[in-house]
Amino acid sequence: MSKDNDLKPDEIRKIIWGLSVRRSRLAKKLYTPSQMIEGCIHKIYKKCGNPKCYCKDGKKHGPYWALSKKTGGKTKIAYISDTGTIKKAFAYKKYNKDLARLRKVNEKIFYWLRIIRDKNTSVYEK
Ligand SMILES: [Zn+2]
Numbered sequence: 001m002s003k004d005n006d007l008k009p010d011e012i013r014k015i016i017w018g019l020s021v022r023r024s025r026l027a028k029k030l031y032t033p034s035q036m037i038e039g040c041i042h043k044i045y046k047k048c049g050n051p052k053c054y055c056k057d058g059k060k061h062g063p064y065w066a067l068s069k070k071t072g073g074k075t076k077i078a079y080i081s082d083t084g085t086i087k088k089a090f091a092y093k094k095y096n097k098d099l100a101r102l103r104k105v106n107e108k109i110f111y112w113l114r115i116i117r118d119k120n121t122s123v124y125e126k
Pocket residue numbers: 047048049050053054055056061
């Protein structure tokens with residue numbers, strides 16, 4: 001982006017500093033995770049199959065929590081009910097989200113560092 005190239009080195013350093021603060025905050029959280037359970041947590045609503053039940057045409061039963069996990073190309077789903085397990089599944093989801101955030105912050109830092117590099121680099125000419 002040409003607009004980013006127009007920024008002054010001090011402005012770029014300020015941006016990188018801000019990103020670094022975000023990165024260390026994220027990393028600190030990631031260093032000490034709580035206990036987690038692998039899988040993808042879903043909220044599920046179901047019909048029970050009873051033709052006289054309200055769920056036949058209307059509101060379904062639920063929500064129920066379920067954990068899905070891919071193993072060997074197949075997705076397995078397990079219903080979970082205890083809050084401890086649900087909490088651990090959410091912690092796993094959150095951890096992965098924070099990992100993705102960390103990657104994005106790193107990419108931004110790299111982006112700005114490359115701009116600084118290019119600003120300070122000239123072509124060698126004999
Ligand atoms: Zn029903």
